[in-house]
Amino acid sequence: MRLSQSPRRRPWILLAAGALGACGVAIAADPPTSYMPVVIKETFAAIKARMERDKPAVERRQRSLLEQRYDLSDQPVRGLRMSGGKPVQGGVRVRLPAGASWEQLAAMTPEQIRERDLFPAGFLPLPHPNHAEGGMVFPKFHIEAVKRAEQRDLTRFDLDFDLPDHFLPDFPAPIYLTTRPDLGDVSKGQLVTINNYYELFNGVLNPKQLEGLRLLVTPFAQQQFNQTEDRRSALPSRGVACLDCHSNGHTVAATHLVGDIRPQPFRHRIDTPTLRGVNVQRLFGSQRALKTVEDFTEFEQRAAYFDGDPVIATKKGINILDRGHQVHAMGEFQAILDFPPAPKLDLFGKLKPGASDAQKRGQELFFGKAQCSACHAPPYYTDNSMHNLQVERFFKPQTINGRFAAMDGPIKTFPLRGIKDSPPYLHDGRLLTLEDTVEFFNVVLQTRLEPQEKDDLVAFLRAL
Incomplete structure (x- = not known):
């Protein structure tokens, strides 16, 4: 089972396979593989056109599933x-x-x-909005806010987020710090991005924490958002930042599939957890095999961003962080994100x-x-x-x-x-x-x- 939609076989291959099968010759199926295809046989224009054509049916199927399962009406307490x-x-x-x-x-x-x-x-178990395809999917309100702030577009041409907005967390979420509880919400009601993090946190964080935050709001290449022909953004993308999923150190409930399970149908959907209170936690990652937030931060950049496939990461733009300086700085900022009062x-x-x-x-x-x-x-x-x-x-x-x-x-x-x-x-x-x-x-x-x-x-x- 391949992890992304594989290029279609040429018709002559299918005809030949059918003829041989009719003659009683055994045809070997594609062997199972843990890797995604590196060499893509379709042009980007063909991939985009096909997926845009299929998108309405994919979303109708998921919407039908949700409506059969849940009462999706807006009923606040x-x-x-x-x-x-x-x-x-x-x-x-x-x-x-x-x-x-x-x-x-x-x-x-x-x-x-x-x-x-x-x-x-x-x-x-709840499937991904398109489980066979997978990948990061963001709520529309977050996508629009990032576009306004950074002119960076997290829209996927093949897929939109599935759960209604009223079931999702605060946006932008307040940020509380263990080091400065006297300040209350240090985000001041703003979405923290690469464009405003310094203005908001200079004088509140120490230099190492400030550098960690800078890296957490810096976009890096990711499986669906990069420059290759098998991306899922209309234009070549700068990528995704850690605080896109973990918006303001909390969560926008962005979804993905775990990178550490094969084949594709067995992979779990992820509801992005909050980073609040990460300092009291001792297990990280989708299967909780990582023991520190530093381990998790490094793993995310090296593999999880690319569905756990280091081969495809090399193609799409792996971001190898320096453990002693960058990873520890990112971890130090995450470790001071506090629970709400x-x-x-x-x-x-x-x-x-x-x-x-x-x-x-x-x-x-x-x-x-x-x-x-x-x-x-x-x-x-x-x-x-x-x-x-x-x-x-x-x-x-x-x-x-x-x-x-x-x-x-x-x-x-x-x-x-x-x-x-x-x-x-x-x-x-x-x-x-x-x-x-x-x-x-x-x-x-x-x-x-x-x-x-x-x-x-x-x-x-x-x-x-």
Whole structure:
């Protein structure tokens, strides 16, 4: 399985193969390969024309999948906003299978749910907007902001982002620093780019941190955005910056496919995680094999930007960073990105006396019946470990828009501090709201929460 769309075979090759097959001669299929094609047989104009022609059908297929899975309507929670002011979406958005209720599912065994095909479609792995093609895809609002700021275009001619804007994080997101909590949002409501980072942070950061930030907002060549004929931008591109996905050190929920799994149908969609609180984390990368943020930063530039293929990286413009100077500087800036303020939490990460009754009940559930604290320990609500939920117990293997859904494997315990600022949820963004997330874990962990208990647990999560 090739990682990008392969050039079409010449008709005479297909005719010859058919003739030989009719004569009983065995025809060997293309052997599996871990590498992308380096020599492209189509012109850029032909690739672009073909993909633009196919784009409407690809997007209709993904939109249909999302509408079958979720209620995508705009339903913000009254009086609740993210740290930057964006309304928080509420309610369970995953659609139930016909004839089932959440209470019935929670009372069934995994085997019963699997055999009766009752696992909600919204709980299954979420495919990339075009899983066979893959690559970085950015929300439209971020693309437009980067164009205004830098005249750099992150539009793909073959594909647009799939999830509606109201399910995505604040933009531009506030930036909080562990070194200067007195300043509040140091971004001053602006999207930090190569054009304004110095003005905003000179005098706030030390010289090493400032240099690290400069590199984090500098565009470098990437698989879809570069100068080659197999790019996915209309014009040759300067590339992508680290803070395009991790906008303002947070996230715009940009998506991609993990670089460390083959073949293509098995690769997981990535919901870009926030960089807030990265200083308290000890595992990095899609399969969490990297142990420091410096390791992750270097890996991103050398391989992850190019779907984990160092051969294609050489063709497209690998950016090899100096570990002692550049990588450490980038890591030092990332390490001072703080979680948003949580005025209802004490220094141990627990609720202060002034919290609401619902939040207090939710906290008791979190550390008790709901079993959340088994993985999410205060004060940052992570155990810096990985856990395999074995969700495949609940459904039969199936292919969903090019994604072979069989198992997720071990997944990192992400911090829950500031979690209301970071939708959508789970590693691939399959859960749109915190209510969806509570329903998912109630079924998967079989905790049998009552409706009021679910509401209370969401109330507590929103206070973190």
